[in-house]
Amino acid sequence: MERKPMTRTEWVYEQLKEAILSGKIAPGERLVVDQLARELGTSPIPVRETLRRLEAEGWVESKPFVGARVSHVKLEELEELFTIRLALEPILARTSVKRVTQEAIEELERLVNEMDESIEKNNPNEYSRLNYEFHRVLYDFSPWKELHRIVTTVWEKSARSRWVFVQTPQAMMESQKEHREMIKAIIERDEDKMERWMRTQKERAFKTYISTLKQTSNEELAKSLRI
Known part of the structure; x- marks a missing residue:
């Protein structure tokens, strides 16, 4: 259409x-x-x-x-959203593994290669966009449509976490390692491995983001108090 x-x-x-x-x-x-x-x-x-x-x-x-x-980022709200995502996204990824087509695998590999290029060009915004697309392509193969709907809704609500790559560029390199392991899990049709790597990535990324956000908030508070 x-x-x-x-x-x-x-x-x-x-x-x-x-x-x-x-x-x-x-x-x-x-x-x-x-x-x-x-x-x-x-x-x-x-x-x-x-x-x-x-x-x-x-x-x-x-x-x-x-x-x-x-609007300011609300720490307590993000922590709640991240907890939900950490619980559900690994399951959604797991249910996608056996349905991903060869064409989609090639698309995921292309996206990872383009993310490598964005790192070389020091373009974290482009990396963030490609990372979002990588997960969207993967999740769209899940037959669990209600879970997909819930994750997509929560994903959108926490969308400002995408700028974690702007704040912590080293996270991009770690993320790339995890993406490649996820692709291996798909090729091997290994649901356990996919779930494990997705959980590893989310735990690391969310911990980094919350830590960065807390540090930024503390710095802003210190400035307001003229410390």
Whole structure:
């Protein structure tokens, strides 16, 4: 089925949401309609519509006399979401193993190779995008559709964790080792190995992200107290 072209508002939404998820627009940063419209080369109308949608989704918050800002990352909420993901994603990956096609294996290998290139080019945002695609391709083969729906929902809610690669570039190298082990598990049709490596990756990545977030929060608090 041919995909319908995006409207101007949909395009602005995609641009601003990606900027928030990647950390390009930082938590707490003001979102000024006229400024954003100039930067995106559009009128203020689709920007206003986009900000209302992002606010409804929880990515943006608006206050009287202050305006719109990117919502701050809430540590307790992320810890809850990560705990759910750690419990469910290894199972979802496990159920995908025996259904992944040879064509999909080649696609996963291509994505890993492109991630290598993004590391060489020091492009963590591109790495993050490719990493997201790697997991999407894998999970889409699971026959457990309700589990897939739940994971996708929680995944979206914790999407700002994608910028962990911007904050900790060494995580990219560790992640690549794990991706290659996952591909081996698929080729061998080894469900146990896939579940084990997916859990290893999630435990490492989530621990790194939470640690980085806590450190950043402490630094911001220290600055506010002029310590």
